[in-house]
Amino acid sequence: MEENGFGLRKIIHVDMDAFFASVEQRDRPELRGKPIAVGGGSSRGVVAAASYEARAYGVKSAMPGAIAARKCPDLIFVKHRFDAYKAVSQQIRNIFLEYTDLVEPLSLDEAYLDLTHNKKGMKSATLIAEEIRQRIFEETQLTASAGVSVNKFLAKVASDINKPNGLTLIAPKDITAFIDALPIERFYGIGKVTAEKLKRRNIHTGKDLKELSKSALGELFGKSGPHFYAICRGIDHREVKPNRQPKSISCEETYSNNIRSQEECHEAIESLALRLKERLEKSKSSKRQKLEGKTITLKIKFADFSQQTRSKTLALPISQNDFASLGIALLQQEQIAQDIRLLGLGISKLNINETDESNETQLTFEF
Numbered sequence: 001m002e003e004n005g006f007g008l009r010k011i012i013h014v015d016m017d018a019f020f021a022s023v024e025q026r027d028r029p030e031l032r033g034k035p036i037a038v039g040g041g042s043s044r045g046v047v048a049a050a051s052y053e054a055r056a057y058g059v060k061s062a063m064p065g066a067i068a069a070r071k072c073p074d075l076i077f078v079k080h081r082f083d084a085y086k087a088v089s090q091q092i093r094n095i096f097l098e099y100t101d102l103v104e105p106l107s108l109d110e111a112y113l114d115l116t117h118n119k120k121g122m123k124s125a126t127l128i129a130e131e132i133r134q135r136i137f138e139e140t141q142l143t144a145s146a147g148v149s150v151n152k153f154l155a156k157v158a159s160d161i162n163k164p165n166g167l168t169l170i171a172p173k174d175i176t177a178f179i180d181a182l183p184i185e186r187f188y189g190i191g192k193v194t195a196e197k198l199k200r201r202n203i204h205t206g207k208d209l210k211e212l213s214k215s216a217l218g219e220l221f222g223k224s225g226p227h228f229y230a231i232c233r234g235i236d237h238r239e240v241k242p243n244r245q246p247k248s249i250s251c252e253e254t255y256s257n258n259i260r261s262q263e264e265c266h267e268a269i270e271s272l273a274l275r276l277k278e279r280l281e282k283s284k285s286s287k288r289q290k291l292e293g294k295t296i297t298l299k300i301k302f303a304d305f306s307q308q309t310r311s312k313t314l315a316l317p318i319s320q321n322d323f324a325s326l327g328i329a330l331l332q333q334e335q336i337a338q339d340i341r342l343l344g345l346g347i348s349k350l351n352i353n354e355t356d357e358s359n360e361t362q363l364t365f366e367f
């Protein structure tokens with residue numbers, strides 16, 4: 001865990017204000033200052049985002065469009081444009097990465113940053129948060145809110161307090177008083193249903209929650225009991241985990257008996273293709289999408305320990321169903337003069353959109 005000399009971390013949570021709606025108002029000046037809803041325009045659709053003007057009428061995310069229109073007769077429904085939101089998401093991510101590599105996006109419009117040891121050598125996380133909000137505004141013409149504290153839980157709750165376009169610091173000396181007074185529905189992870197259940201038991205604030213025993217919390221929250229026991233005491237050791245996208249995914253096997261025949265070799269590649277498929281299915285890109293790649297690489301280690309890799313890059317992402325046949329095709333390009341002790345199969349150029357890669361690309365592949 002990243003900690004400074006006092007054992008305290010500097011964590012911030014940044015969240016864009018009325019994200020989709022603000023991007024629409026930025027790009028379509030005629031929508032500025034007006035109540036708008038992104039999504040929800042079709043007969044069964046729900047509102048994805050509401051501008052602050054629309055929220056004044058009670059329009060909210062996840063509300064059916066028909067209800068939103070009833071609450072706010074002048075509401076303007078706008079179609080979403082995911083590409084525009086993704087572009088902003090990338091811009092803010094690049095700003096975050098100038099300060100620290102420990103950036104954990106939670107969705108397109110928000111992330112945790114661990115600034116304990118930041119790249120700028122700045123001491124005050126509050127100043128960094130202000131600088132980041134300023135940079136976001138300069139580069140995107142959009143506002144963000146930020147929360148600054150010593151752990152994820154507090155930073156996340158804090159970022160919501162002075163929304164929109166605000167910053168909230170929860171300093172170590174203020175943590176206990178802050179949590180004691182915090183209404184339970186502001187605890188991240190306590191939904192409406194649980195909040196109602198707690199209120200029926202006369203539990204309204206963090207202070208009330210703290211008075212419950214571990215076993216009572218276990219009954220209320222199941223597996224998350226210990227988490228709530230800790231966070232109502234201001235303790236949250238969860239690390240900021242940068243979900244870096246792997247550059248390649250591969251698997252390999254050293255055979256206890258060297259492979260001698262072509263038939264064995266094909267079988268081995270088929271089984272590697274299956275394992276590779278499973279590994280890709282378990283992985284997700286940094287945008288939490290399915291991983292797929294355009295380059296497939298076969299690695300061969302011979303009985304004398306010499307090694308060869310062969311790759312092929314296609315214009316489009318390679319279908320998992322083709323892993324085995326492409327692997328076998330790569331093998332057939334090889335002069336096999338001796339027994340094989342190891343085979344590996346990997347996929348790289350993961351989730352990138354360039355289509356101009358040539359077929360000859362021979363990359364150094366990390367197995």
Ligand code: DCP
Nearest residue numbers: 015016017018019020021048049050061062109
């Ligand atoms: N979103 C969605 N469906 C939801 C909630 C959100 O499609 N049920 C989308 C639209 C939001 C974006 O995700 O603009 C970010 O969600 P937030 O919960 O952060 O809400 P906003 O950014 O819209 O508003 P706030 O200013 O309260 O953060």
Ligand code: CA
Nearest residue numbers: 015016017018
């Ligand atoms: Ca937001």
Ligand code: CA
Nearest residue numbers: 015107109110
């Ligand atoms: Ca958000």
